[in-house]
Amino acid sequence: MTAEPDTDAIAADLRHQLVARLTEGGWLRSPQWHAAVETVPRHEFVRRFYRETDAPGLTTWAPVTPELSGVKEWLQQAYADETLITQFDRQEIDWSDPQPIRGAHPTSSSTLPALVVRMLEELQVHDGMNVMEIGTGTGYSTALLCHRLGAQQVTSIETDPDVAARARDALRRCGYTPRLLVGDGLAGDPDGAPYDRTIATCGVRHIPHAWVRQTRPGGLILATLRGWMRSLGLVRLTIDHDDRAEGRFIAGDPSFMIARQQDAPENLGMIPSPDQGTTRSTPHGPDTLTDPGTGFIAQLAMPSARFFSMPADDGTPCTYVLNVADESFAVLTPKATDEWSVRQGGLVRLWDAFEAALARWHAAGTPEVTDFGVTVTPQIQSLWMGAPNGPSWRLPT
Numbered sequence: 455m456t457a458e459p460d461t462d463a464i465a466a467d468l469r470h471q472l473v474a475r476l477t478e479g480g481w482l483r484s485p486q487w488h489a490a491v492e493t494v495p496r497h498e499f500v501r502r503f504y505r506e507t508d509a510p511g512l513t514t515w516a517p518v519t520p521e522l523s524g525v526k527e528w529l530q531q532a533y534a535d536e537t538l539i540t541q542f543d544r545q546e547i548d549w550s551d552p553q554p555i556r557g558a559h560p561t562s563s564s565t566l567p568a569l570v571v572r573m574l575e576e577l578q579v580h581d582g583m584n585v586m587e588i589g590t591g592t593g594y595s596t597a598l599l600c601h602r603l604g605a606q607q608v609t610s611i612e613t614d615p616d617v618a619a620r621a622r623d624a625l626r627r628c629g630y631t632p633r634l635l636v637g638d639g640l641a642g643d644p645d646g647a648p649y650d651r652t653i654a655t656c657g658v659r660h661i662p663h664a665w666v667r668q669t670r671p672g673g674l675i676l677a678t679l680r681g682w683m684r685s686l687g688l689v690r691l692t693i694d695h696d697d698r699a700e701g702r703f704i705a706g707d708p709s710f711m712i713a714r715q716q717d718a719p720e721n722l723g724m725i726p727s728p729d730q731g732t733t734r735s736t737p738h739g740p741d742t743l744t745d746p747g748t749g750f751i752a753q754l755a756m757p758s759a760r761f762f763s764m765p766a767d768d769g770t771p772c773t774y775v776l777n778v779a780d781e782s783f784a785v786l787t788p789k790a791t792d793e794w795s796v797r798q799g800g801l802v803r804l805w806d807a808f809e810a811a812l813a814r815w816h817a818a819g820t821p822e823v824t825d826f827g828v829t830v831t832p833q834i835q836s837l838w839m840g841a842p843n844g845p846s847w848r849l850p851t
């Protein structure tokens with residue numbers, strides 16, 4: 455007879471190793487968050503999940519459960535510094551016969567622990583503070599907040615009722631009873647306001663003004679801003695007395711799934727016909743949309759655009775940049791070495807706006823993401839370079 459693995463002992467050991475890795479990586483810095491990660495059993499929040507595989511081609515995820523993988527392997531993966539997917543395409547997973555999933559769109563997860571603790575450290579909480587979290591997901595980050603501050607200080611909002619129900623069960627099993635709300639976290643929680651801290655674990659295209667009103671003056675909002683092309687980065691805003699908030703990006707790399715209510719429309723928009731628009735040459739090809747520095751500038755200069763590449767009928771490779779709302783477009787085709795043609799049309803000359811932003815960025819010496827910041831007022835939201843009175847771009851509100 456084989457002995458049952460001692461889940462609690464193995465999990466405690468794996469947590470200890472996770473704490474060591476996160477400390478070594480410089481993400482886990484304070485004794486309080488150290489204690490929280492050492493204590494909160496992540497495996498209770500990810501009893502079943504999908505994990506990305508290295509299969510070539512379309513991104514593929516494989517199911518992991520104690521039954522499929524064995525308890526030890528499941529625990530090991532639950533405490534890996536990995537994002538674990540718990541929902542795709544807003545549909546609950548059929549766990550009766552889980553199969554590998556290909557080419558789907560993750561819509562809920564337990565975020566990479568290194569990013570979770572990095573954000574919690576950057577939230578700069580102190581004893582007695584209350585926190586509003588947007589995006590409960592599995593409830594793991596909510597549990598860490600409960601451990602650190604006490605459950606009575608924590609409110610978490612999840613838009614998906616099935617996801618919220620699973621998080622509630624997991625939190626209860628672990629003895630945490632924070633205030634859990636099901637609904638659109640972009641509206642915040644007027645009943646629980648004011649909050650000392652607001653943290654979003656889903657990405658947003660702009661900072662909902664409700665969060666500014668519901669966070670107390672001097673309080674902080676921590677969120678990742680993103681567009682439909684890519685993430686802009688993690689921004690930390692301080693609330694002032696006039697319903698304003700302002701602050702800098704503190705990192706460029708974090709990326710979260712976008713808040714559902716701000717997701718890109720399914721329809722990509724009309725593909726412009728070859729006779730539409732006016733054509734000129736440009737030294738900036740499609741790579742500028744994906745390179746880390748210029749991609750950030752593309753996202754801020756073309757906040758409602760998306761792009762994709764597809765050959766034209768005659769086989770010419772084309773990259774289409776499209777604004778669904780106003781049908782503005784820019785189409786790039788190769789011309790010669792390091793030269794492209796750009797054909798633009800619609801209300802906004804997208805490539806002109808991008809190149810103007812690139813010129814300003816180059817003139818300023820190609821500053822890092824952390825040299826940019828955001829100002830939020832009840833009327834507008836602007837993303838600036840260098841200082842609040844520097845060159846700026848509007849966020850789509």
Ligand SMILES: C[S@@+](CC[C@H](N)C(=O)[O-])C[C@H]1O[C@@H](n2cnc3c(N)ncnc32)[C@H](O)[C@@H]1O
Binds near residue numbers: 640
């Ligand atoms: C990356 S997951 C959250 C990870 C979570 N903090 C954890 O530790 O497991 C993002 C979550 O945000 C939720 N979400 C998306 N839009 C939302 C909204 N408008 N309000 C509240 N939750 C939202 C998604 O359903 C998803 O569960």
